[in-house]
Amino acid sequence: MALVVQKYGGSSVADADGVKRVAQRIVATKKAGNDVVVVVSAMGDTTDDLIDMAEQVSPLPPARELDMLLTAGERISMALLAMAIANLGHEARSFTGSQAGVITDGTHGKAKIIDVTPGRIRTALDEGSICIVAGFQGVSQGTKDITTLGRGGSDTTAVALAAALDADVCEIYSDVDGVFTADPRIVPAARKIPRISYEEMLEMAASGAKILHLRCVEYARRYNLPIHVRSSFSQKEGTWVVDSSEIEGTDMEQAIISGVAHDRSEAKITVVGVPDKVGEAAAIFTALSEAEINIDMIVQNVSAASTGRTDISFTLPATDGQTALTALNKMKERIGFESLRYDDRIGKVSLIGAGMRSHPGVTAKFFAAIADAGVNIEMISTSEIRISVVVAQDDIDTAVAAAHRAFDLDADQVEAVVYGGTGR
Amino acid sequence: MALVVQKYGGSSVADADGVKRVAQRIVATKKAGNDVVVVVSAMGDTTDDLIDMAEQVSPLPPARELDMLLTAGERISMALLAMAIANLGHEARSFTGSQAGVITDGTHGKAKIIDVTPGRIRTALDEGSICIVAGFQGVSQGTKDITTLGRGGSDTTAVALAAALDADVCEIYSDVDGVFTADPRIVPAARKIPRISYEEMLEMAASGAKILHLRCVEYARRYNLPIHVRSSFSQKEGTWVVDSSEIEGTDMEQAIISGVAHDRSEAKITVVGVPDKVGEAAAIFTALSEAEINIDMIVQNVSAASTGRTDISFTLPATDGQTALTALNKMKERIGFESLRYDDRIGKVSLIGAGMRSHPGVTAKFFAAIADAGVNIEMISTSEIRISVVVAQDDIDTAVAAAHRAFDLDADQVEAVVYGGTGR
Numbered sequence: 001m002a003l004v005v006q007k008y009g010g011s012s013v014a015d016a017d018g019v020k021r022v023a024q025r026i027v028a029t030k031k032a033g034n035d036v037v038v039v040v041s042a043m044g045d046t047t048d049d050l051i052d053m054a055e056q057v058s059p060l061p062p063a064r065e066l067d068m069l070l071t072a073g074e075r076i077s078m079a080l081l082a083m084a085i086a087n088l089g090h091e092a093r094s095f096t097g098s099q100a101g102v103i104t105d106g107t108h109g110k111a112k113i114i115d116v117t118p119g120r121i122r123t124a125l126d127e128g129s130i131c132i133v134a135g136f137q138g139v140s141q142g143t144k145d146i147t148t149l150g151r152g153g154s155d156t157t158a159v160a161l162a163a164a165l166d167a168d169v170c171e172i173y174s175d176v177d178g179v180f181t182a183d184p185r186i187v188p189a190a191r192k193i194p195r196i197s198y199e200e201m202l203e204m205a206a207s208g209a210k211i212l213h214l215r216c217v218e219y220a221r222r223y224n225l226p227i228h229v230r231s232s233f234s235q236k237e238g239t240w241v242v243d244s245s246e247i248e249g250t251d252m253e254q255a256i257i258s259g260v261a262h263d264r265s266e267a268k269i270t271v272v273g274v275p276d277k278v279g280e281a282a283a284i285f286t287a288l289s290e291a292e293i294n295i296d297m298i299v300q301n302v303s304a305a306s307t308g309r310t311d312i313s314f315t316l317p318a319t320d321g322q323t324a325l326t327a328l329n330k331m332k333e334r335i336g337f338e339s340l341r342y343d344d345r346i347g348k349v350s351l352i353g354a355g356m357r358s359h360p361g362v363t364a365k366f367f368a369a370i371a372d373a374g375v376n377i378e379m380i381s382t383s384e385i386r387i388s389v390v391v392a393q394d395d396i397d398t399a400v401a402a403a404h405r406a407f408d409l410d411a412d413q414v415e416a417v418v419y420g421g422t423g424r
Numbered sequence: 425m426a427l428v429v430q431k432y433g434g435s436s437v438a439d440a441d442g443v444k445r446v447a448q449r450i451v452a453t454k455k456a457g458n459d460v461v462v463v464v465s466a467m468g469d470t471t472d473d474l475i476d477m478a479e480q481v482s483p484l485p486p487a488r489e490l491d492m493l494l495t496a497g498e499r500i501s502m503a504l505l506a507m508a509i510a511n512l513g514h515e516a517r518s519f520t521g522s523q524a525g526v527i528t529d530g531t532h533g534k535a536k537i538i539d540v541t542p543g544r545i546r547t548a549l550d551e552g553s554i555c556i557v558a559g560f561q562g563v564s565q566g567t568k569d570i571t572t573l574g575r576g577g578s579d580t581t582a583v584a585l586a587a588a589l590d591a592d593v594c595e596i597y598s599d600v601d602g603v604f605t606a607d608p609r610i611v612p613a614a615r616k617i618p619r620i621s622y623e624e625m626l627e628m629a630a631s632g633a634k635i636l637h638l639r640c641v642e643y644a645r646r647y648n649l650p651i652h653v654r655s656s657f658s659q660k661e662g663t664w665v666v667d668s669s670e671i672e673g674t675d676m677e678q679a680i681i682s683g684v685a686h687d688r689s690e691a692k693i694t695v696v697g698v699p700d701k702v703g704e705a706a707a708i709f710t711a712l713s714e715a716e717i718n719i720d721m722i723v724q725n726v727s728a729a730s731t732g733r734t735d736i737s738f739t740l741p742a743t744d745g746q747t748a749l750t751a752l753n754k755m756k757e758r759i760g761f762e763s764l765r766y767d768d769r770i771g772k773v774s775l776i777g778a779g780m781r782s783h784p785g786v787t788a789k790f791f792a793a794i795a796d797a798g799v800n801i802e803m804i805s806t807s808e809i810r811i812s813v814v815v816a817q818d819d820i821d822t823a824v825a826a827a828h829r830a831f832d833l834d835a836d837q838v839e840a841v842v843y844g845g846t847g848r
Contacts, residue, residue: 016480023481050500056440057447057504058511065510068518069503072496076474079493080481086489087482094492099568120568144523144544 002168003125004029007039007135007158011175012232013077014044022173022232023084026130030090035125037165039135039158040081042073063108067137067148071096074134074154082132092130095120097137098146101164102157104138110150111138113157113219116164125165133161152213159216163223170220171228172212178229178238179204179211181259181409186397189410193258194237197244200258200352201227203386207350208263217241244354256355256362257407262400263348264393266296267318268379271328273309273338280335281312284328291327293320296348297381297390309338313379315390318344346378347396350388351403363387369406375399426592427549428453431463431559431582435599436656437501438468446597446656447508450554454514459549461589463559463582464505466497487532491561491572495521498558498578506556516554519544521561522570525588526581528562534574535562537581537643540588549589557585576637583640587647594644595652596636602653602662603628603635605683605833610821613834617682618661621668624682624776625651627810631774632687641665668778680779680786681831686824687772688817690720691742692803695752697733697762704759705736708752715751717744720772721805721814733762737803739814742768770802771820774812775827787811793830799823 006026013019022040030036050069054061061069078094085092101117121131135154138147149156155172162170179201182190196204198221205214211229220227220241230238274280281300288295296315316324321342328340349370356362366387370377375398379390391399404410430450437443446464454460474493478485485493502518509516525541545555559578562571573580579596586594603625606614620628622645629638635653644651644665654662698704705724712719720739740748745766752764773794780786790811794801799822803814815823828834 016477019481053440053500053504054507057443058507060511061507062510065503065506065516065518068506069500072499072503075496075499076477076493079489079496080477082489082492083478083482083485086486087484092489094489146520 001033001035003035003037003165004169004171005037005039005158005162005165005167006171007154007173008041008081008232009154009174010041010044010046010077012173013040013081016080019043019077019080019084023081023088025232026081026085026092027088027090030130037121037125037131037133037161037167038081039133039154039161040074040077041135041154042070043077043080046073046076064145067108068146070148071134071137071146074136078132078134085130085132090130091128092132093124094132094134095124096134097157098139098144100131100133100161102133102138102160103141104147104149106140106143106145106147108145108147111140111147113138113149113160114141116160118161118164121161121165133157152216155213155216156219159219159223159225159227163219163225167225169226169228171230172216173230173232174211175231175233176211177231177234177236179209179241179259182400182404183262186262186400187260187404187410190404191409191411193239195240195242195247196258197247197354198241199244199385200354201241203350203352203383204259204261207261207352207386207388208265208348209259209261212241247354256359257351257353257409258355259352260400260403260407260409261350261352262396263350264396265318266315266346266348266390267321267342267344268313268315268346268390269321269324269328270311270313270341270343271337272311272341273307274312275336276308276310283331283335284312287327287331288316288324291323293317293324293327297379297388299379315346315348315379345393346390347393348388348390349396349399349403350386351407352386353407354385356385356387365406366403369402370399373398373402375402425457425459427459427461427589428593428595429461429463429582429586429589429591430595431578431597432465432505432656433578433598434465434468434470434501436597437464437505440504443467443501443504443508447505447512449656450505450509450516451512451514454554461545461549461555461557461585461591462505463557463578463585464498464501465559465578466494467501467504470497470500488569491532492570494572495558495561495570498560502556502558506554509554509556514554515552516556517548518556518558519548520558521581522563522568524555524557524585526557526562526584527565528571528573530564530567530569530571532569532571535564535571537562537573537584538565540584542585542588545585545589557581576640579637579640580643583643583647583649583651587643587649591649593650593652595654596640597654597656598635599655599657600635601655601658601660603633603665603683606824606828607686610686610824611684611828611834614828615833615835617663619664619666619671620682621671621778622665623668623809624778625665627774627776627807628683628685631685631776631810631812632689632772633683633685636665671778680783681775681777681833682779683776683833684824684827684831685774685776686820687774688820689742690739690770690772690814691745691766691768692737692739692770692814693745693748693752694735694737694765694767695761696735696765697731698736699760700732700734707755707759708736711751711755712740712748715747717741717748717751721803721812723803739770739772739803769817770814771817772812772814773820773823773827774810775831776810777831778809780809780811789830790827793826794823797822797826799826
């Protein structure tokens with residue numbers, strides 16, 4: 001008997017019909033002979049509605065109370081889901097994050113899971129029950145206050161619980177069929193990736209692919225837990241996120257490039273005329289770090305010998321833009337830079353693929369494809385399995401489509417490659 | 425420093441404005457130098473909305489899951505209330521029933537409180553915080569499942585918590601000014617009762633007065649905890665529910681009768697032609713007890729010597745009518761009664777007052793008042809401080825008004841008595 005952990009997002013349980021449909025899928029999994037643990041998010045717009053209510057009573061609600069409020073959302077969805085399953089003749093019990101043993105630190109609004117002690121879940125499974133667990137929430141060690149995990153929290157709950165229960169697979173359901181080689185809204189020929197390594201998925205998530213959150217993939221990699229990303233609206237196989245050894249050893253025709261991701265949420269700040277002295281860059285990024293701003297890409301121009309000054313550009317979440325500018329302006333005299341430039345009309349396009357490790361020339365081909373499409377590259381950053389460029393926001397779609405085509409990711413091309421490879 | 429426990433019902437926190445208004449009242453109580461613990465119900469129609477959602481996914485939802493669902497309601501209201509208080513510059517922390525130490529038995533939907541261990545509340549109070557506690561809910565001993573307390577549950581939470589914390593007073597807020605001598609919708613001259621004993625309040629609650637639930641008053645009496653029933657929409661003093669010794673010793677002009685209550689929720693069943701043998705009545709009421717039906721009044725007619733048969737009539741909640749008829753019909757052959765008659769067009773009118781103990785003639789005066797109003801009495805039952813009669817439902821208003829007038833409870837009359845009594 002396998003143990004399957006399933007996670008359903010808010011769009012899958014948006015209304016009573018959604019809840020009943022998901023209940024049927026859960027019962028089918030149980031009937032197929034599996035133990036089933038389900039992690040569920042709040043229904044549809046519940047979380048936004050609750051935040052609206054909070055704003056009506058307080059412009060800056062205390063984080064502890066906001067967590068208490070928001071966790072009502074999963075409480076509702078999980079109880080309804082358990083009822084719908086019971087109505088199909090199977091026993092189901094719902095558990096809050098606290099009851100399921102999701103222990104976190106005390107950082108309200110973005111708590112980190114520090115332990116999972118699913119004793120009650122294990123007991124309920126042993127008694128034959130389907131377990132429904134509230135996603136996104138936990139209880140803080142020590143103070144025993146209710147916490148929420150922040151963005152992507154329900155996915156992280158599911159993976160952490162699956163790891164603690166030594167589950168065979170963690171299925172993450174949403175309203176899309178899996179992980180695609182590019183956003184199908186931009187590249188209609190994008191195709192579903194059948195299998196992808198944790199490392200590539202991490203780079204995809206960090207590069208703006210929204211389907212799985214970074215923390216959840218990191219957790220799965222640490223415990224070597226297979227994730228199956230799929231749609232709750234179809235029975236199709238989705239995308240398996242697994243250890244790279246399981247891919248490279250078997251898929252001979254594994255494409256060099258897994259996909260093209262893009263991100264519209266960043267902005268670029270350029271610190272103009274920084275004196276070219278030891279420690280100036282460190283001072284800038286220390287100030288930003290103290291303001292709790294996550295920097296993504298950094299470029300420092302070669303210093304102009306005539307002026308002894310240089311420009312430093314970096315990208316950051318656009319939502320942190322104002323905070324960063326304020327923090328830097330406070331240091332203007334001490335560092336002695338000339339001015340700040342801010343640009344939020346940028347975007348990032350990233351090419352991700354473990355295959356680029358062993359295939360030279362990927363970078364050149366990527367840059368050529370973008371140049372041929374008439375798009376100017378503003379910044380570049382690379383990792384072992386990713387190349388990212390910053391372009392003007394209006395050029396994102398063009399750049400993504402060009403890269404996707406250049407690396408033979410369009411659906412027709414890929415099929416040709418696969419058929420060729422298997423000799424048919 | 426006094427410790428005040430306040431309870432606000434759903435109508436007091438029906439929307440954001442209500443929450444903010446209640447927050448101001450709580451802060452005022454804190455500023456006056458009190459420690460404050462607040463028990464809050466779900467906002468306005470939240471509970472009904474959640475029940476609607478449950479019915480959409482399951483016609484008969486499991487009780488455990490229904491409790492899990494419904495407790496989301498207070499979670500929302502208590503978090504919002506804590507936020508609104510924080511916005512006024514005072515620290516407030518919200519606690520679920522479980523966190524507040526409300527331990528119950530495992531009867532989902534109508535759990536009984538078996539212990540209150542408010543360690544976290546005490547600590548938070550000692551740290552200067554206002555505590556907001558979810559009403560209506562607790563956690564079951566042993567299985568540690570979330571439970572709800574059933575009708576009047578939030579009032580019971582407030583009184584139980586106040587008793588456990590040894591509070592100075594438990595203030596129960598609603599949208600009416602206190603306990604009245606009769607329902608002001610029926611008797612416009614009804615006046616607010618300034619003080620009433622636990623015993624009288626219990627009889628009022630049992631006789632259909634909806635302002636306080638029986639369980640809550642019983643709890644307060646057991647711990648001799650003063651309850652102050654008042655409106656959250658005004659600053660007026662309401663009704664104090666206290667030990668009888670505190671009333672009888674001080675209020676020389678205490679009226680003989682405290683009030684007239686009525687109840688439209690009952691029905692009457694008559695078992696016609698019961699053989700007049702030992703044990704027949706016992707068999708009937710044992711069957712009803714096994715069907716978990718609470719019987720209120722019982723009348724057995726004098727047996728007709730000619731037939732050796734008698735009729736037994738009793739009243740019960742109309743909602744239990746069908747269940748009772750079914751249970752009795754199953755026994756028809758064994759007991760040998762002739763038929764069943766069912767009447768839900770009845771109502772109960774009750775006269776309550778500790779003074780009737782020492783004032784003979786109350787019963788006669790009550791019956792005379794009702795007879796003079798042209799109303800027929802169908803059944804009678806009495807306790808030491810209460811007389812109840814069953815009348816046709818259409819006659820309730822007439823009977824209530826007649827009794828209220830006969831015992832000088834109308835506002836003008838009472839003032840006259842009071843002025844006379846003090847010699848002015």
